[in-house]
Amino acid sequence: MRVGERTFLYDRPPRVAAHASIVGPKESEGPLAAWFDEVSRDDLFGQKTWEMGESEMLRRCVARAMTDADVVPEDAQALFSGDLNDQIIATGFAARALGVPLVGLYGACSTFVEGLVLAAALVSGGYLQNALCAASSHFCTAERQFRFPLEMGTQRPPSAQWTATAAGCALLAAEEGPGLHVTAGTLGRIVDRKIKDANHMGAAMAPAVEATILAHLDDTGAAADDFDLIATGDLGWIGREILLRLLRERGRPLPPEKLVDCGASLFFQEQDTHAGGSGCGCVAAVSCGWLMKRMERGELKRVLLVGSGAMLSPTSTMQAETIPGIAYAARLEVQ
Amino acid sequence: MRVGERTFLYDRPPRVAAHASIVGPKESEGPLAAWFDEVSRDDLFGQKTWEMGESEMLRRCVARAMTDADVVPEDAQALFSGDLNDQIIATGFAARALGVPLVGLYGACSTFVEGLVLAAALVSGGYLQNALCAASSHFCTAERQFRFPLEMGTQRPPSAQWTATAAGCALLAAEEGPGLHVTAGTLGRIVDRKIKDANHMGAAMAPAVEATILAHLDDTGAAADDFDLIATGDLGWIGREILLRLLRERGRPLPPEKLVDCGASLFFQEQDTHAGGSGCGCVAAVSCGWLMKRMERGELKRVLLVGSGAMLSPTSTMQAETIPGIAYAARLEVQ
Numbered sequence: 001m002r003v004g005e006r007t008f009l010y011d012r013p014p015r016v017a018a019h020a021s022i023v024g025p026k027e028s029e030g031p032l033a034a035w036f037d038e039v040s041r042d043d044l045f046g047q048k049t050w051e052m053g054e055s056e057m058l059r060r061c062v063a064r065a066m067t068d069a070d071v072v073p074e075d076a077q078a079l080f081s082g083d084l085n086d087q088i089i090a091t092g093f094a095a096r097a098l099g100v101p102l103v104g105l106y107g108a109c110s111t112f113v114e115g116l117v118l119a120a121a122l123v124s125g126g127y128l129q130n131a132l133c134a135a136s137s138h139f140c141t142a143e144r145q146f147r148f149p150l151e152m153g154t155q156r157p158p159s160a161q162w163t164a165t166a167a168g169c170a171l172l173a174a175e176e177g178p179g180l181h182v183t184a185g186t187l188g189r190i191v192d193r194k195i196k197d198a199n200h201m202g203a204a205m206a207p208a209v210e211a212t213i214l215a216h217l218d219d220t221g222a223a224a225d226d227f228d229l230i231a232t233g234d235l236g237w238i239g240r241e242i243l244l245r246l247l248r249e250r251g252r253p254l255p256p257e258k259l260v261d262c263g264a265s266l267f268f269q270e271q272d273t274h275a276g277g278s279g280c281g282c283v284a285a286v287s288c289g290w291l292m293k294r295m296e297r298g299e300l301k302r303v304l305l306v307g308s309g310a311m312l313s314p315t316s317t318m319q320a321e322t323i324p325g326i327a328y329a330a331r332l333e334v335q
Numbered sequence: 336m337r338v339g340e341r342t343f344l345y346d347r348p349p350r351v352a353a354h355a356s357i358v359g360p361k362e363s364e365g366p367l368a369a370w371f372d373e374v375s376r377d378d379l380f381g382q383k384t385w386e387m388g389e390s391e392m393l394r395r396c397v398a399r400a401m402t403d404a405d406v407v408p409e410d411a412q413a414l415f416s417g418d419l420n421d422q423i424i425a426t427g428f429a430a431r432a433l434g435v436p437l438v439g440l441y442g443a444c445s446t447f448v449e450g451l452v453l454a455a456a457l458v459s460g461g462y463l464q465n466a467l468c469a470a471s472s473h474f475c476t477a478e479r480q481f482r483f484p485l486e487m488g489t490q491r492p493p494s495a496q497w498t499a500t501a502a503g504c505a506l507l508a509a510e511e512g513p514g515l516h517v518t519a520g521t522l523g524r525i526v527d528r529k530i531k532d533a534n535h536m537g538a539a540m541a542p543a544v545e546a547t548i549l550a551h552l553d554d555t556g557a558a559a560d561d562f563d564l565i566a567t568g569d570l571g572w573i574g575r576e577i578l579l580r581l582l583r584e585r586g587r588p589l590p591p592e593k594l595v596d597c598g599a600s601l602f603f604q605e606q607d608t609h610a611g612g613s614g615c616g617c618v619a620a621v622s623c624g625w626l627m628k629r630m631e632r633g634e635l636k637r638v639l640l641v642g643s644g645a646m647l648s649p650t651s652t653m654q655a656e657t658i659p660g661i662a663y664a665a666r667l668e669v670q
Binding site: 001002006008011048049051052077078082084085086087088089092093095096099100101102103104105106107108114118121122124125126127128129145187188189190192311312313314315316319321324326 | 384412423651
């Protein structure tokens, strides 16, 4: 069922039957390290290039979710996935190795939540019995593609975020009964407040996150208090402050303790990542590794997961275009 | 309902309430010119860069479909779209201008059909009352991104295809009754037969197209004879021959007169496009402009539209990777 401006209430909310997360070396030294299913000391993941390393990390993560749910690749009905590489090659090559039907997505860092929102509708609607939702990012592939060759050692401004080397995968299944379910989803809409600084993604994305949180609350008639946590991914420290200010100015303030940002949670301040983590894989790994496990432990009952993306490219930046932001939201509930 | 390996039969098949197509200067001199809703002599579409020109072409095409169906942007519930640009910027900026909730997709040249398959499931499942499915491509943006600067005038091998400057958009609506409907869809699966030549996309994609056509027929218990036409997009002339040969060798031959390829149909041989057209926008414009109009005129009753994509990037090519192919299929029927 569709309600309000752009929200789906799933008639038969799919169960998160399994979830998996893998992170790279730097992420394995952060405060959430113990929550991830696999930490790798090798950022090439045994491959010859960073791109194929990212793809292998994603493949391994998806395979792990399938194993945990006792689903063999032949029985996996669809993989909803994307990444930040041009033409989403990490996803394409992972899907080649896995052999699972692919729904290729691009929503920048919102991709994981975009996949959850879509896949849950197809599972709920009876079109899929199961669906894998995944995303990956890699510091080295993103840095050289979007910014500068790594060898240059370019100085980064304080507002810059650090693309996480990480992958996450949630396996949705058409199963009722107790457990963790995706119960509602809100589509994203582009919001562009004319930010041009590609080193200040938090500022570019915060207005889209604000719009999607408010759309979700208004569409479902909910209040922020109905959630144990609103988890954004990834605004970073500065973007999180901007979001709190935007909501306050709108007259819809959010208690700061209700809001966590996946990117701001992934690293210690001392790790020199400036405004915090980012990348498709950050929100995917942090939600699959940390948030979903805390929900299953009974620490959190209802979480609004908001994935945000900056829909720019190096070409649009060079052409002096502003940065369009987008955000999708998925409501996760323990039932 | 899901049947067989990877096919959806839509319980309430959405109606194609409107469709629109726009092409550029070279396409307006081809054999299908009279079928397109708009032909532009300006390949910048009034913008300063080719990328923003492509985005404007896509925006205009989507807006035209909405106007034709009497849907104002505030009532359009979702835009399923993608393009070949890094980070799908043509789509992102078009969605910014339109203000419609966006589902960003990447399936290379299969994107338009990927969108149809997904959107039809969400409309049929009651999650959307309407959905815009669109895609675009532009010769100048693709050529300089995937191959060489245009100014170099690089010689192209005979197997190369010509990226079409084109956009297409179909508006699906939750409407019963007579008219053109999307009645079934088949998800894509990666097939990689180790082709490495990025100037021979037809060869890289034909095996995926073969697999998806056979999956669709087997999943639905249909034969090629049940269709008036199987329309691929875009294998080009050479890829079309390879597909016919693969099906013959498999013992499932397809009568050549049943198979049209959108890319092979878009240009005259004399236009020097070598193996024919390609690009996300080619199959989108040719199906929205030519095939759907022929169906509405009663010339064709049932068409299997198969969109195929090559999931490579310049980076994967430089890293000597082979080219993974994918293909989605949508069954279009006049009821």
